[in-house]
Amino acid sequence: MALKLMIVDDSNIIRSKINRTLSQHNMEVVASASNGEDAVKLFTTHKPDVVTMDLTMPRMDGLECIRALRKINPGIRILVVSALADKSTAIQALKEGAQGFLCKPFSEADLTEAIEELLGDD
Amino acid sequence: MLKLGLGKYRSIVILITLFIVFDIGVLAMTFVISRQLTADAISINLAGQHRYLVQKLAKTALLIDQDATQGTFDSSGKSSLNEVKDLIATADRFNAIIATFDGGAKLPDMTEELALTPSQDTQAAALFALVKDLWEPINAQVQALNQPKDGHRPDVGPLLQVLIPNNLNLLSTSHILTSRLEALSAAKAAKLRAVQMAGMAAALVNFAFILYSFLGQLRKSDSAVERAQRETEDILRTTQEGLFLLDPEFRMGSQTSQALSKILGVEAKGGENFLDLLKPLVTPKTYDTTKEYIELLLRHDVKEKLVASLNPLDCIEISAVRANGALESRFLQIRFNRVLQAEKVTHLLVTANDITRRVKLERELKDSERRVQDQMGMMVHILQADPRQLQDFLRHASDGLNQINEDLRTASPTTGVSTPRIDAMLRIAHRLKGDAAALNLEAVSQSMHAFESVLQELRAQTRRSSEDLLPVAVRVKGLYAEVNAIQDVIARIGQVRGVVSVEPPKPAHDPEIAAQPFVRQWRGFAQQLAKRLGKQVELTYQGLDVDGLSSQLREAVNTSVNQFIRNAVVHGVEAPADRKKRGKSESGHLSVYVSDQGDGTIELSFRDDGRGINPEKIRLAAVRKGRISPEVAKGLDARALTLMIFEPGLSTRDEVDEDAGRGVGLDAVKEMISRLGGRIRIGTTSGEYCHFRVQLPVKAEPNDTNMPDRIKEVA
Incomplete structure (x- = not known):
């Protein structure tokens, strides 16, 4: 069964890149959001298994969003997709409970590798 | 864990166990012996009592007898009755002891069984039997006195009759028996003591052995620990990395590598x-x-590999003030690795490195890459440049870089490259720089300039080991990339031309220029240089079509003219205001003339109407640069000084910039000309002109065939 994926990123280009890449890797993109607030709303209705998460977004940033999503489903797998420029935010995100980290800009191979790494845990 | 620990100390544990068993044995033996000695003492005491009892009996019997014969007997008979009672009690006591020795009974005042009885020894048994025999009749008489009647005087006569003759005998027999028992006890005690001593001695030997093997093992493990510690110290002292362990409280471990302080500063x-x-x-x-x-790393639910990319200390710039007051900037890389024990992160291993050199080289490489990527600008210039000139330049660039690369590759790892070799590299770089500038390949010209700077630095160094050659090699690699990029661009333009009709640049209105791309390029270069230096120049050309020469000659002429232009505009031509003062036109005039001499040679003539060459300036410059000593300089005439402009490493300009001041230009030209079998002459009048004349054979007889003719990959 395909894993359900939600993409959270304020960049349209990044969203479609992730969508395109992971659709080919047995993942069903059930929702995508451009800010944290929308992400939380869509999360409740679509119940994804995996979330890719940007950190700097308007209306509720990634850190807050991770916190909110983990409150709803503590078992959620989150891949942070963010620019490396702000290392401290990425570290924060991992402390908040994100399990993976992918640095922008990334290639399709980087993304699939990061997702496989993220799911290979259990 | 216990099993593991026992393995190492097994023999010691066994020895200690043995020691304890021995000790318990010896202790038990001592206990038994002391008990037996007590028991034996009782036996001896009992045997001794016999003597005393016999004497007491005799004394009491004699007292009763005395009372009777002397009439001192109490008429009531009370006192003698008491004495008789006493007599009987004494006899009873005697009997009780005999019974005890026989093993039948136990004395009421005895708490323990007897250990020693006469029956254990034949001699003692015989003595005891004798005592019993002697005692028997006495006892019978004493017992006969029992049941006394009040008022009747007890008759001790029969008792005395048996007592007196046997008394002494019994006494001495008892005495002998006691002595015998004493001797037996002493023998037994001696035997037991000997066993005890032996046990103790064995325990002591065992103990000594434990001590010996324990100390041996201790020494062995101590030396192993010491060796391990020494190795660790050696590693920490020698390693070039900063190394230490970090605990969860961010405290550094007690052992740190010696390089750490140096790296951190x-x-x-x-x-x-x-x-x-x-x-x-x-x-x-x-x-x-x-x-x-660090806190994240200490948690084990986050993968180490994942967080490694987030290390904020992966490349940090650290500024420090040097001893001479200069600000020094260094780059450090501090990495953290988890140290696990039982799958728990107990410490982090911290590794610190000085990566300044690497970072700087990476930056340089990136710079050159960036320049390479600036293809659009280059494409415009390439489209404008004359294809044949461009081709010549690319070929020479490849050849020159191959030559440099070869020199680097064959450099000795210890001594590096010789100064003449570096000079040769400098000449190549300088020529390529000039050519690139002439072709408007600004990026390449800049790269060549930077490359020259690196070579100059290397020339100034005394140490030129392979490590010092690294920046040069990196540069060469970058230059290769740039040259290849130009070739790529040309290839792409060719492709475009195949698809789209691209009109070549329209010919200029001047027919001379239209006919002579080289002249156009020289003129452009001269104008460009002059403009940058705030001067004005005009260039005129006369003579044969340079394009019609063989590629080798064409290249030689082009390179020479470019260098002469550089030389004239930078050093010769005065600023417009100066020229005006001297009564010259504001614009300097450069005239170039190439002619076929008809004797298998061509002549290139280059003349400028600048300030000419001032021998005194050359004299000063040569001394300042340390080329010659002041004494030698004094002795040189104007001609000799003038010729020094063809010497490597001499420039009268103090500043080094892209245009001049490198002092390798003219020597590069001279070297090239002599390689082609030609010669160069110079004529000058101070304040008036400078005139170079170059003769080149049409059919080249190269003196140097070392130049490789195709691009080789950089190693």
């Missing part, structure tokens, strides 16, 4: 708080991020 001691040490070195944000990062 601050004194680092074991036991210090690493974050405190870091604080003055980094920005507050990096400091905070580092703290968070």
